[in-house]
Each structure stands twice: as C-alpha cells, then as structure tokens.
Amino acid sequence: MTKYQLYKLLQRTEALKDERHPMFEKNRFMKFLMWFLVAYYAALMIIMGVSLGFGLKGDYSAAYHRLDGGFFYLLIIDFWMRFMMQETPAQKAQTYALLPIRRSFLMKTYLIRNMLSWGNTFWAFFLVPFGLVSIVPLMGWGAFLGWLIGYWLLFVLNGLGYLFTRALCMKHMLWFLAPLVLHAALVCVCVLPDHNVLRVPFILFMQGFAQWSILPYLIVFAAIALALWANYRLQMGMVYNEVGKKEEVELKRASQFTYLNRFGTMGEYLKLELKLRMRNKQARMQFFVGLGLIVFFSVMLYFTDVYDSGFMKSFICLYDYVIMGATTLIGIMCYEGNYIDGLMSRRETIYDLLRAKFFFNLGILAIPFLLIFPLMVTGKISVWMNLGYLFFTAGVLYPCIFQMAVYNKNTLPLNVKLTGGNQGTMMQQVISLVVLFLPIALEKISVLLLGPVWGYMPLIGLGIAGIATHRFWLRNIYHRFMLRRHANMEGFRASRHG
Numbered sequence: 001m002t003k004y005q006l007y008k009l010l011q012r013t014e015a016l017k018d019e020r021h022p023m024f025e026k027n028r029f030m031k032f033l034m035w036f037l038v039a040y041y042a043a044l045m046i047i048m049g050v051s052l053g054f055g056l057k058g059d060y061s062a063a064y065h066r067l068d069g070g071f072f073y074l075l076i077i078d079f080w081m082r083f084m085m086q087e088t089p090a091q092k093a094q095t096y097a098l099l100p101i102r103r104s105f106l107m108k109t110y111l112i113r114n115m116l117s118w119g120n121t122f123w124a125f126f127l128v129p130f131g132l133v134s135i136v137p138l139m140g141w142g143a144f145l146g147w148l149i150g151y152w153l154l155f156v157l158n159g160l161g162y163l164f165t166r167a168l169c170m171k172h173m174l175w176f177l178a179p180l181v182l183h184a185a186l187v188c189v190c191v192l193p194d195h196n197v198l199r200v201p202f203i204l205f206m207q208g209f210a211q212w213s214i215l216p217y218l219i220v221f222a223a224i225a226l227a228l229w230a231n232y233r234l235q236m237g238m239v240y241n242e243v244g245k246k247e248e249v250e251l252k253r254a255s256q257f258t259y260l261n262r263f264g265t266m267g268e269y270l271k272l273e274l275k276l277r278m279r280n281k282q283a284r285m286q287f288f289v290g291l292g293l294i295v296f297f298s299v300m301l302y303f304t305d306v307y308d309s310g311f312m313k314s315f316i317c318l319y320d321y322v323i324m325g326a327t328t329l330i331g332i333m334c335y336e337g338n339y340i341d342g343l344m345s346r347r348e349t350i351y352d353l354l355r356a357k358f359f360f361n362l363g364i365l366a367i368p369f370l371l372i373f374p375l376m377v378t379g380k381i382s383v384w385m386n387l388g389y390l391f392f393t394a395g396v397l398y399p400c401i402f403q404m405a406v407y408n409k410n411t412l413p414l415n416v417k418l419t420g421g422n423q424g425t426m427m428q429q430v431i432s433l434v435v436l437f438l439p440i441a442l443e444k445i446s447v448l449l450l451g452p453v454w455g456y457m458p459l460i461g462l463g464i465a466g467i468a469t470h471r472f473w474l475r476n477i478y479h480r481f482m483l484r485r486h487a488n489m490e491g492f493r494a495s496r497h498g
Helices: 003-020 028-055 060-069 071-085 089-096 103-115 124-134 136-171 173-191 199-210 214-243 258-279 281-303 310-329 336-343 349-364 366-378 383-402 426-450 454-468 470-483 485-497
Strands: none
Touching (some): 060 199, 071 136, 071 173, 071 199, 103 136, 103 214, 136 173, 173 281, 281 310, 281 366, 310 349, 310 366, 336 349, 349 366, 383 426, 383 470, 470 485
C-alpha cells in the first residue's frame, strides 16, 4: 500500500469514526445544535466584518490599519477557543499505534491535516467581508488575496503553537501559565503605554503580505517549519510514553487531612475528593482549566470595558460560579466508576459520598467569590447580582446537576490525559446549556418585574432553600440511584474495560 493510499484510508476511517461511535444515535440532536451554533457565529462574524468596514467608510486606510495594528488580539482569541474544540494529533494517532503503520507517518499526516483543517479558515467569515469593504477599493484584488493568505498563515502558526502548548499542559498543568503570561504581557505592552509601540511594526508586517513582499512570508514559513518540528518531536515522545503507560513516579509524603476526621464517614469522602484532584491527572486538569477560565474572565471584566453590557456581566458572574462545579459534577460518579464495586459494598456509602461532593463544591464557590469581590467593590458587578448567583448556583443549579448521578454510567479514566477522551451524553450537554443560560433568563425577568435590588431576592431565596433542604434531595437522588444500580454498575464495568 502506497503512502497516498494509506493517507486516503486514514481519512476514510476518520470520517467513519463518529458514525460508529456508540453515542452517535443519541448525539444527533447535539450535532445539529453544534452546526446551528457554528452557522450562527459565522453569520455574526460576517455582520461584524461588514459593519466594521462600513462603520469606517470615510477612512478605509484607518479601518485596514486599525485591524492590522491589533491582529494579535484575533490570534489570542483564536488560541484560547481551540482549547474547547481541537484535539492534538497524538490523541488521534494513538488509535493506530498498535497497527503495522509507522508512527512517524501517522504523526506527520495528522500534523499536516491539522494545518489544512477548516478550523484555520473560520476567521475568513470576518476577514473576507471586512477586506472586500476596506482593502479591495483601495489596493485591488491582488493585495486582498495576499492579505488573506497572510492571515491564514498566521492562524496556521497559531494552531501549531496551540498544539505544542496543549501537549505540554497534558504533561504538567504549570505549562498553562506560559501562553497566559505571554498573552498578558503582549496586551499590557500594547494597552498600558500612551502609545502602542507595536502598532506600526504590526501594520508594516501585514502590509508586506498585501504587497507580496518576500520577507513576511519567509518569516512565517520559517516559524511554521520550526513549530512543525517541535510538535513532531514532542508529541511523538508523549504518545510513546502513554501507549506504553510509562510513568514518572515521584515519591511524596501522602497528605492525611486528619482535620476532616471529625466528620466521620463523610470526612473520609471529603478526603477522597481532595486526593482525586491532587493525585489524578484528568481531574486535576479539569480543576485547573476551570480555575484558569474564571481568572481570565474576571480579569477581562476588571481591566476592559468590552463586557460591560448587562447580559455579559450576568453571563460572566454566573459562569465564574458554575464552571468549577459543572466541569466535574456533569460527570458525577464517572470517576467513581473505576472503583464502584468497592463503594457499593457498604450500606449508605453512596449517600455519604454525594453529601461530601455537595459540601466540597460549596467550598469551591469561595474561589470565584474572592475573584469577583474586587469587581463588586469597584461597581462592575452589583452586590445583589453576586449574592444572587452565588446562592442560586449552590442551592438550585447544583441540585439540578447532581441529578446526573442517577443516569451517568460511563467510567472516566483517572490518569489517561493525552489519549483519553469523553464526548459526553446528550443529557449532559443539555444540562450544561440549561445551567448556563436559564438562570440569566430568570434573572432578567425577575429584575424587570421587581427592580435591580429586589429582583435578585427570588434567586437568593431559592438558593438558600435548596441548601437548607440538601438532605432531602440528596436522599432522593440516592434512592433513585439504588433503583438503577445494576444497570449503572454494568455500564461502569463495560466502559471501564472497553
């Protein structure tokens, strides 16, 4: 079989992979919803591109230079969006690692496919209408084409940088700070001084693409070649280690958390929750990604006026509170699927585990509260909105998410962080959307009817009621879980060994 035939075979198996997935039939609605959201955001970007071009109609050069002078903002947004949508080549190559196919060929194939993927052209929905309005009338079609190619090459380079960072983050979460510090430093250099010292070099650089100068293309091609080589070396080594289950074991003194002994059996499960996030790679990564998102949105709201609209303030305040719990509780009991047989061997143990999870996630809410407190002091977010979403998350949204303990029956791996994956069920994805948008609708209606202060009282009241009655609804979840225990345990075992 030639390399071209092998490439076509890999392409065909990738296309068939989703259709053969056990969740394909159940996830058809979510696939439709995802395509609808892609179409919605594409239409939104087209409108933004046309509006920006025509909004500066009197000065086309200003529109063109203003975008080019801050093109790194697009790259920063694109970089962080990829964390939600893009897999690394090693995740895909691992599927074929035990077949008689050279892994070097697999890695090169997936790296090249990543460079040529449609995701690198998504910003064209914004750039094409903007360029048609602001560049073509002044510089012609040739300059417009060179300008678009330049942006496409930058997004390809940005994607390779993301792959390298993502692989390092899978190895150790502290690498997550590298792009965060780099992007923050770049924004500070451009925003804090009275004059942006990087604006003119950025404009000249992008102007070189439009004029088909050789130097900008050589610089970007050299950077892409270096990024390809770095990704190839790093991800080849990491996929070898994970396929062979190679682990670097560091002996540490185990934390005993003896201060939790006073809580009896529930204290033991609180220890289990803490150790789950301290010792297991997948759970630890979820925790730090959620924490990073909270810090990012809080800092953006604190230092910029971009998100000062009422909806965005409500969304960010709610998102900060719910994201830490949602990332773990949507898959509640899935980690425990690895040792569910041991948990089921003792009476009432699941109820104590659920109580421990509830109190643990209540404690985690202190993190977003401390991060939002400066925004509350400065007046960016009202005191009542902050308290409303805090109590509503704890007493209403958490009980809703905890219902997934009855229906989840797919085991999540604890330590497979590079090649393991979980697409989630339709119910999990629907619950995620509900907890992100339904509270905002309730808040807006309540504020409209009762005013900016009393409008948050229903949220606070419902939240306090949910916290006060936690024993009753947790007991209800426990009884329903026990009624389904045989089906759930069968699912946990099948997905654990599958």
